[in-house]
Amino acid sequence: MEFSDKQESLTFRRGVREGFPICVGYFPTAMAFGLVCRDVGLKIWEAVLFSVTNFAGSGQFLAINLLASGSLILEIFIGVLLINMRYLFMGAALNNKLEDGIHGPKRLLVAHGTTDEVFSIAVLHNQRLSWPYMIGLEGIAYIGWVGGTALGFLIGMVLSSELQMAVGVTLYAMFISLFAQELRQKGIMVLVIAGFSAIMNSILILCLNVGSGWAFVLSMLTASIFGALVITEGEALP
Amino acid sequence: MKENLPIVVYILATALATFSVRVLPYYAKFLNKLPPFVGRCMRLLPIAALGPLVFPGVILDFSPQWYAGLAGIGASFLIAYTKGGMIFPILTSILVTYIALVL
Numbered sequence: 001m002e003f004s005d006k007q008e009s010l011t012f013r014r015g016v017r018e019g020f021p022i023c024v025g026y027f028p029t030a031m032a033f034g035l036v037c038r039d040v041g042l043k044i045w046e047a048v049l050f051s052v053t054n055f056a057g058s059g060q061f062l063a064i065n066l067l068a069s070g071s072l073i074l075e076i077f078i079g080v081l082l083i084n085m086r087y088l089f090m091g092a093a094l095n096n097k098l099e100d101g102i103h104g105p106k107r108l109l110v111a112h113g114t115t116d117e118v119f120s121i122a123v124l125h126n127q128r129l130s131w132p133y134m135i136g137l138e139g140i141a142y143i144g145w146v147g148g149t150a151l152g153f154l155i156g157m158v159l160s161s162e163l164q165m166a167v168g169v170t171l172y173a174m175f176i177s178l179f180a181q182e183l184r185q186k187g188i189m190v191l192v193i194a195g196f197s198a199i200m201n202s203i204l205i206l207c208l209n210v211g212s213g214w215a216f217v218l219s220m221l222t223a224s225i226f227g228a229l230v231i232t233e234g235e236a237l238p
Numbered sequence: 239m240k241e242n243l244p245i246v247v248y249i250l251a252t253a254l255a256t257f258s259v260r261v262l263p264y265y266a267k268f269l270n271k272l273p274p275f276v277g278r279c280m281r282l283l284p285i286a287a288l289g290p291l292v293f294p295g296v297i298l299d300f301s302p303q304w305y306a307g308l309a310g311i312g313a314s315f316l317i318a319y320t321k322g323g324m325i326f327p328i329l330t331s332i333l334v335t336y337i338a339l340v341l
Contacts, residue, residue: 169299
């Protein structure tokens, strides 16, 4: 699918309009992140700072998970770096479509706002991407992400102590929900790859006493290499 | 925390890890020419991450009531798979875990 945008130019207003569904979609996920941050013991400004400086769903959830399990900073850094490697490809594709003359801080801001969803919308246009359009598209998504984080944290403050214990499952429920959606959309390979990494991680931690951060990095890398070996280029890639 | 660093240091370290991979392709051209196999690995990383993000943590966190977390994620999986979405599966999962913990 491509947007037929021969007539309508890529304005700030159009960016906001196309980014609004992303904003709505981010809000509940970001609320879940805010809730988890509170559960783990962060202060509200720390939770918000997380979303302001990172603006990356899976990377942030990974980081807070490893942080809660007492992983070392290097383990967290490498884990987040790996999980966000896909942005290299998204950025390379968007960079080829950017209008000339977007340099310095503008270019850095466009880079900071590159998320999976922003990419999937922006890349569909068959004309060059303007600065006002990109900042509208990314800005509205950013507001949803940061706003949702703050609200999720505040909601966590009014929960009873019994419920707070059960809230410990939030993070896992969030990943399982993501997994269920991926499985439904992309098929059995998602189960094979995620199952492979889950089993390997469990063996590393429970049987071999490997630290949780390194176990995570090792099992994620091995499973993705395994997946890339069994999926050929012609097949639908997750 | 084993290292006793302020939380903000971890936050900024993850921000750096995220920002560096985001900003690189806007300045480095070689990324257009990576081997397809490397590209496939990188695109599979987020899916490969989902397994270790759940197991074995969801069992260990609720030990000795190890079944509580499993019941919770089982419920969220069923709802997310059949109905989609994220906030409703998560809320249901909290409720199911809560019931499993107090029973």
